[in-house]
Amino acid sequence: xxxxxxxxxxxxxxxxxxVALRCDPISGHVSLFWYQQALGQGPEFLTYFQNEAQxxxxxxxSDRFFAERPEGSVSTLKIxxxxxxxxxxxxxxxxxxxxxRGGIQYFGPGTRLLVL
Amino acid sequence: AQSVTQLDSQVPVFEEAPVExxxxxxxxxxxxxxxxxxxxxxxxxxxxxxxSGSTLVKGINGFEAEFNKSQTSxxxxxxxxxxxxxxxxxxxxxxxxxxxxxxGTTLQVKP
Numbered sequence: 001x002x003x004x005x006x007x008x009x010x011x012x013x014x015x016x017x018x019v020a021l022r023c024d025p026i027s028g029h030v031s032l033f034w035y036q037q038a039l040g041q042g043p044e045f046l047t048y049f050q051n052e053a054q055x056x057x058x059x060x061x062s063d064r065f066f067a068e069r070p071e072g073s074v075s076t077l078k079i080x081x082x083x084x085x086x087x088x089x090x091x092x093x094x095x096x097x098x099x100x101r102g103g104i105q106y107f108g109p110g111t112r113l114l115v116l
Numbered sequence: 117a118q119s120v121t122q123l124d125s126q127v128p129v130f131e132e133a134p135v136e137x138x139x140x141x142x143x144x145x146x147x148x149x150x151x152x153x154x155x156x157x158x159x160x161x162x163x164x165x166x167x168s169g170s171t172l173v174k175g176i177n178g179f180e181a182e183f184n185k186s187q188t189s190x191x192x193x194x195x196x197x198x199x200x201x202x203x204x205x206x207x208x209x210x211x212x213x214x215x216x217x218x219x220g221t222t223l224q225v226k227p
Binding site: 033035044048059091093098106108 | 120152157158159160161162165206208213214215216217218219220
């Protein structure tokens with residue numbers, strides 16, 4: 001079946017612009033995660049949804065970052081007034097169950113954001 | 117707090133040679149452990165996981181890892197690497213829902 005998809009794959013933004021990144025999880029997956037991967041680094045957790053509820057947003061770096069999943073499937077990560085330090089790959093992952101410790105997270109290909 | 121340390125940022129190795137990628141973690145609670153691989157311009161793919169039971173875990177593409185609780189390690193090994201194994205490898209722990217990743221190790225397989 002189809003895996004996790006993300007769009008756009010690449011995004012170039014001018015500093016100060018708003019951007020929206022989309023994630024389509026695997027159908028039926030309850031949990032959805034967003035991670036940020038800076039160049040040469042491991043992914044870092046941003047936020048977590050269980051269905052439409054955002055249960056953990058402790059990793060969002062500032063109030064310019066906002067995520068939603070209004071119908072419990074597709075999710076959008078929005079970054080307002082982008083800064084150069086926001087340049088990174090944004091990864092989305094989904095898993096079948098709730099955030100149980102053994103749940104396997106399946107990753108999308110990521111959106112590479114470059115802020116000029 | 118939990119953290120993951122991957123001891124080598126780059127590991128060069130010749131084709132058909134064995135390889136070990138090292139991973140140490142720290143955690144105040146029991147954790148689940150994972151290795152993911154990332155090929156250029158792609159997302160992360162799960163190689164293997166340790167949840168419980170046997171400490172020697174076998175994964176895809178001939179990789180295996182051994183969980184050592186006393187040394188808080190989860191090193192990844194492969195007895196004979198191929199050119200196609202060239203990629204970035206990430207060790208991760210999962211104390212609760214989110215994954216906590218190490219910095220990654222670049223495996224460079226040379227012909």
